[in-house]
Amino acid sequence: MNAPFPPIAHAGPFPDVFPPETRAHFAASYPEAPHLLDHRLREHPLLTLDALAALGEALPPASVEYNRGDLPIGVDGKPEGNGLTIGETIRSIASARSWAVLKNIEQQPAYATLLAALLDEIEGEIVARTGSMRKTQGFIFVSSPDAVTPYHFDPEHNILLQLVGSKEMTVFPAGDPRFAPHSVHESYHTGGPRELVWRDELAAGGTAFALEPGKALYVPVMAPHFVRNGPVPSISLSITWRSEWSFAEADARALNRLLRRFGLSPRPPGRWPARNLGKAYAWRVLRRLGVRD
Incomplete structure (x- = not known):
């Protein structure tokens, strides 16, 4: 069994990560419109590369995914592995040409506290539209320069906070069968994959959002998207929740x-x-x- 992730002193989030004007913009756009938000979550002891490598090594194998990042927008099934461990991948992310995600970070108490504090700030705006937050989860993405996260969708309401480096996420209209056929949605919700078939003619229907430290992006439930990382390593934190609607x-x-x-x-x-x-x-x-x- 993996050893528990060691606690870090003063690991709580900074106060008021989402300023009032950001919460107002979020309230006006949630839950159907993708939109950029401002945030104040900057350097944090739980979000350094060394801390994230240790977290990856402490999480159960099912909670980490990492593979090559030099990929096309569309892939057939899961991408190939990179031949490294999760810890090696994150510590060498500048040269590993890889993409890694740490799933359900709330399994470790310090990260559970961080996730809860961030979601608490916007709970009022969420509950007013879609009711109580359910199945709250956190994911951390660590990406090499120019890495690509292929075209796919996710079942959660999601805010992606950019912490280090830059990336561009291209988001497509949720529920539009041109971008994700209904049969693919139905397959996913009965155990199928979330990866989607990419065709170059789809590109015109997407909206590209540029993310840099201090910016976040709200992505609606099941909105197809792909991500291109910028020229330096990237760290992003995804805070997600489900609703009765989802x-x-x-x-x-x-x-x-x-x-x-x-x-x-x-x-x-x-x-x-x-x-x-x-x-x-x-x-x-x-x-x-x-x-x-």
């Missing part, structure tokens, strides 16, 4: 996949503020009865 959308997608097996052509779930509760409740009943796709 769970209902996922369950409605799962039911639609089952309906297609019976030759039907179900309507896709509606985007927020549509609630999708009818299909969601039906799938939850079927799941309790042991029905699986």
Whole structure:
């Protein structure tokens, strides 16, 4: 078993990471519009390369993912590994030509405190729109110069805070089947991959957001995106949460996949503020009865 991550003194976040004007902008745009935000989270003892390498070594293997970063925007399945350990990858990120993500950092108490403090600042704005925050999670991305995170989507509401270096994230409209077919969404919510098929003609539909230290980006649930890192190593912190809306959308997608097996052509779930509760409740009943796709 991995040893627990050692506590670091004075590891709490700086106060008021999200200034009032940022919270107001977030409240006006959440949950459907991707938008840039300002933040004040700068140098922090939990977010240095040495601390992150130690965190990667302390997390269970299922909570770390790292691979080559010299990739195209679209990949077929999971990218190749880089032949290094997670600790080696992070400590040598300047030359490793790699991309690494540390998942569910809240498994370590110091990082759980950091995540909770950041989300507490914007909880009021979130609850007012989509209700209680559920399944809060944190992810840290460490990327080599010019590394690419291929085209994919994620099931969470997500704010990505850029801490070191720069990157450009290109985001595509959520729920638009031109960028992520409904069948792919349905497959993902019943255990399939989140990687998407890239075609160059899709590029015109994306919006590129430039991120540098002090900037953050809110990404809506299931909005397709890809990331290009800048010319120096990058560290980013992703704070995420689920809502009843996001769970209902996922369950409605799962039911639609089952309906297609019976030759039907179900309507896709509606985007927020549509609630999708009818299909969601039906799938939850079927799941309790042991029905699986």
